[in-house]
Every structure is written in structure tokens, then in C-alpha cells.
Amino acid sequence: MTEETMDWVQKKSPNEPEFHQAVEEILESIEPVLERHPEYSHANIVERLIEPERVIMFRVPWVDDKGQVNVNRGYRVEFNSAIGPYKGGLRFHPSVNLSILKFLGFEQIFKNALTTTMIGGGKGGSDFDPKGKTDREVMSFCQSFMSELFRHIGASTDVPAGDIGVGGREIGYMFGQYKRLANRFEGVLTGKGLNWGGSLIRPEATGYGCVYFAEEMLKTQDKRLKGLKVLISGSGNVAQFAAEKALDRGARVLTFSDSDGFIYDEQGMDAEKIAYVMKLKNERRGRIREFVDQYPHAHYQATNPNAAHNPLWDIKADVALPCATQNEIVEADAINMMRNGVFCISEGANMPSTPKAIETFIEHKVHFGPGKAANAGGVACSALEMSQNSMRLSWSREEVDQRLHQIMINIHDNCQSTAKRFGHPGNLVMGANIAGFIKVANAMLDQGVV
Secondary structure, three states, rough: OOOHHHHHHHHOOOOHHEEEEHHHHHHHHHHHHHHHOOHHHOOHHHHHHHHOOEEEEEEEEEEOOOOOEEEEEEEEEEEEEEOOOEEEEEEOOOOOOOOHHHHHHHHHHHHHOOOEEEEEEEEEEEOOOOOOHHHHHHHHHHHHHHHHHHHOOOOOOEEEEEEEOOHHHHHHHHHHHHHHHHHHOOOOOOOOOOHOOOOOOOOOHHHHHHHHHHHHHHEEEEEEEEOOOEEEEEOOHHHHHHHHHHHHHHOOOOOEEOOEEEOOOOOOOOOHHHHHOOOOOOOOOOHHHHHHHHHHHHHHHEEEOOOOOOOOHHOOEEEEEEEOOOOOHHHHHHHHHOOOOOEEEEEOOOOOEEHHHHHHHHHHHOOOOHHHHOHHHHHHHHHHHHHHHHHHOOOOOHHHHHHHHHHHHHHHHHHHHHHHHHHOOOOHHHHHHHHHHHHHHHHHHOOOOO
């Protein structure tokens, strides 16, 4: 069934390798489910899941500070609304194309289903690069982008959030334009400012959730994060708060990275160093190599994205939290990690490990938390923000964090129990894919052929 369906996908959506990769992983995982439940095949649930409900693509003209007119391409892929309004981030990055957004939106269906909240799957963005742009230029782009997107979204229809290249600044500009055009103040975007509808803990949620999930995996063998050495890739929002929570749990964080290279601090990060990285990346928008100017004892190494492996993953450690981007860990990296003692991987990014790397982790029977489970904290907290917006309430930091922590515990337990129920104990990839699929598939059966 998997081979036939993949042939259909590749013919229908050619030249979309990231999307094909995401679909194939799901298809391989759900074979035991389809054998037990022929009603899913009879209703053609799989093909209906693979095909997005709606794909929106549009041009985004904007004017830079020199008066030059620029044109980018905007997208929104509204994948599945069986269990709630479309929910998923907006990514602004030169690499953005339809394949990447379809892979992200497809993953989002199952991730959102795992959160136990009522949200469907979607994703969007643009090939616009906010790096090096002034605030005025970013505002110009965001307003133009939202001038088209606003007609396709809404608090009960589609609720975008941030992703790579889209933080509080971009969300603010887009929300302002939406409000102006739609003449409504509603929770149409998440990741908003705290003084106009945002939620406490939302910026921290993906990173915190990634660490909470790692803790749950370690608990199954009576282990704790305290005293463990942790490798983190990335230096954006997810990486920053994963490091903060890992430090809070007593771990020793050794690395941060960006697209140019990585820094390795054998002494480990403390609160001051993490605060420096936050200021460097969030305010100055600098490069991670500048860390060694402030802390000369640290080591910086430039990396080549086309190299056969990334030397960041060749450092002795116990835990790895990949928080950068898709397919950043290849098979050679996974082998190096196993050789250097890593026994727990919790994915903070979306699909950061290639299929061969995942096979390596599973063969070595290490703790492996796939992104659709381990990084679900961000979208879970977005759903909590939506709830607060609907009630016109604002919960305390402690209440939101407590709810987030419990959601991550529930996701882990659901993945673990589902994997065991379908004959793959300990395989959280299988558990996450199957649990997410069953919830969405049952909702689709209930709602008929729509």
C-alpha cells in the first residue's frame, strides 16, 4: 500500500522531496492501523489526508527604504480542518517553497492532533528574508503580505503563528494590518504581544516543551537531566528557551549554532551567556560567532551545509536537542552521536532528522522524540492563547506553564502507549504518527466525504 500511494503522491506532486519524505514516514507508520481498520481505506482517508483542503499562493509586492519595488511569493497551505480551524506557523525565509510548506502543514495535522486541543493543520509563509532588513522594510512587507492573506484566515477558520523568520515584530505588523482590513479585533494570530492578546509562556513554549518531553523519556529509565551534557543546534527562539529550561533542570548546555557555524563552550551555558545569545539574536540580529568575542574561552567552528556531516554532532554529550531546521541531522551525524554517548534526542525543530538518521536512533534503542511530538509545545501554547482570547482572559505564567507541562506529559504517554498497543514498544515515531492519524481519521469518518 505504501509503495502504491507514494507513486500516486510523486506523480500528483512532483519535485516536492520534503513533502514526499513526510508522507512516506506516515504511510510506513500507519500500515498496522489500516490492517486493523479497513473502514479507513474504504473511506479513502489516507489520500484525503495527503491532499490539502486548500492551497493559496499569491504575489507580495513591497517597497524598500531605497524606494525600490520588490516582489516575493506568499503561501498558505490549509491542510486539514477535521478537528478544528487550521493552525500552523508562517515562515519567512529564502528557502520557502511549496514542498517545504506542504511537508510542514502535513506534519502539523498530526502534531496538532497530539496536543489534545481542537486545532487542524496548516502552514504558510514567504521566500522573503527579514535578515538585514530595517523595521520599516519588514513592516512594508508584512502589511502587503497580510493584505492578501487576511481574506483567507480568521479566529474560527485559520489561525497562523510565527515560525522561522517570524517573531513578535512580524506578528505585530501583520496583526495590525489584519485588524485594519477586517475591522475586527480577534485572536486571528498567535504569538501576539502580551498587552494585546498574547499569552505568557508562548515565546518559551516550543523550547520548554522540547525539554519537558526529553524529561519524560528519561523518566522511563529513572534518569534525570541534572548533570547531563546537552547539545543544542540553532540559536533562535526554540534553541534559546530549550537552553534556558535545560539549565533550570541542572543540565550543562554546550552548544548553539546558526547557518554559518556553531559555538562550543565546554564550561556550559549559564543564565548570563543565554541572555547574551538572546540579545545577540533577538535585538542585534547578529551571528553566533560573535559569542566568542564576549566569551573568548569558547570555541567557534564554521560549518558547510553541503558537508557530509556536521561537527556539532561529533561532540561528546548525553542529550541532543536539534532546534534549527529540517534534515539537519544525517546518518553520519546520527552515527557520530551514538559513538559519542548521546542516548536521548528530543527534536525541537520540524523533521530535523533524515529517515536514515531516525533508523540509526531506533536501531540503537535510544530515547528518540520525533518533532511532531517533542516540539508540539509551541502550537499547544498557541491553542491556549486562542482559548484565552475567546474568553477575553489572561492566565498567569504559572498556570500556562503548568498546562503546557501536562500537555507534554500527555503527548509522551499517548505516544508510548500507542506504540506498545500496535506492537512497537518504545518507538515513539510509530506512536506519534499512529495516535495523531487515528484522531484525525475518526473525525473525518464522522463528518462524511467533505
